[in-house]
Every structure is written in C-alpha cells, then in structure tokens.
Amino acid sequence: MALKAAMILAGISILLLVLYGADVVSSINMDGEIGVKSDGFLPLNDMQRGMGLGGPAIILPIIAFFISLREKSKGLGGLIIISGVLILIGGLAMIGTPAPEGVERNPLMLFAPAIIQIALGAIKIVKS
Numbered sequence: 001m002a003l004k005a006a007m008i009l010a011g012i013s014i015l016l017l018v019l020y021g022a023d024v025v026s027s028i029n030m031d032g033e034i035g036v037k038s039d040g041f042l043p044l045n046d047m048q049r050g051m052g053l054g055g056p057a058i059i060l061p062i063i064a065f066f067i068s069l070r071e072k073s074k075g076l077g078g079l080i081i082i083s084g085v086l087i088l089i090g091g092l093a094m095i096g097t098p099a100p101e102g103v104e105r106n107p108l109m110l111f112a113p114a115i116i117q118i119a120l121g122a123i124k125i126v127k128s
Contacts, residue, residue, distance in 0.1 A: 006064035010079035013060040020053040077124030084117030
C-alpha cells in the first residue's frame with residue numbers, strides 16, 4: 001500500500017514539473033524573454049508558479065522515497081530519478097534565459113534538490 005502511494009506521489013511530481021515547463025515555454029515571447037510580453041496558459045506569475053508547482057514537485061519524491069523505505073521498487077526509483085532530472089533541466093534552462101525585469105532567480109537552488117532526488121532514486125534502484 002505504501003509503495004502504491006509513493007508511486008502516485010512521484011507521478012504527481014512528474015506531472016507538476018511537465019506542467020511547469022509547458023507553462024514556462026508557452027510564456028516565452030519572440031525575443032526569447034520569459035513572461036515579459038506574454039503569459040503562459042496558467043494565470044500564475046514566476047513566484048506563484050514556483051511555489052505552487054515547483055515546491056510540491058521537489059518535496060513529493062522525497063516523501064515518496066521515505067514512505068516506501070522498506071519496500072523494493074526499481075520503478076519508483078526510476079520515477080524519482082526522472083523527477084530529479086526534470087528539475088535539473090529546469091535549472092539549466094533558467095541559466096540560459098534572462099529573467100523578467102524585477103525578478104530575481106537563482107537556478108543553483110534547484111541543483112541541490114535535483115541531485116538529492118537523483119541520489120534517492122539511485123539508492124532505491126540499487127536496494128531493489
């Protein structure tokens with residue numbers, strides 16, 4: 001039962017990250033600026049998007065790992081790694097795009113949770 005809940009949490013995390021990325025991509029204007037002249041399909045600014053979609057996406061896989069600590073699952077490990085890789089890709093994309101005026105972003109803050117998730121997923125796979 002805990003493994004099933006953990007898989008659902010990891011799946012939700014991946015869904016949130018894909019939604020986050022799609023919203024950011026849809027807000028890029030022709031000049032390559034994010035959210036300056038066009039908004040994404042969700043009515044969220046950068047901070048709301050980060051807290052509402054990004055925050056849970058960082059926390060859920062870690063919760064999933066710990067609630068299924070005693071159970072073996074390569075599938076869950078893979079989902080946790082996918083979530084970490086998506087966060088890592090988002091951080092790298094932030095480095096390559098300018099922030100809207102008045103918005104301060106620190107993509108390095110995404111690398112630590114991404115690496116933690118990748119490590120937890122690898123541990124889950126190795127222990128399975």
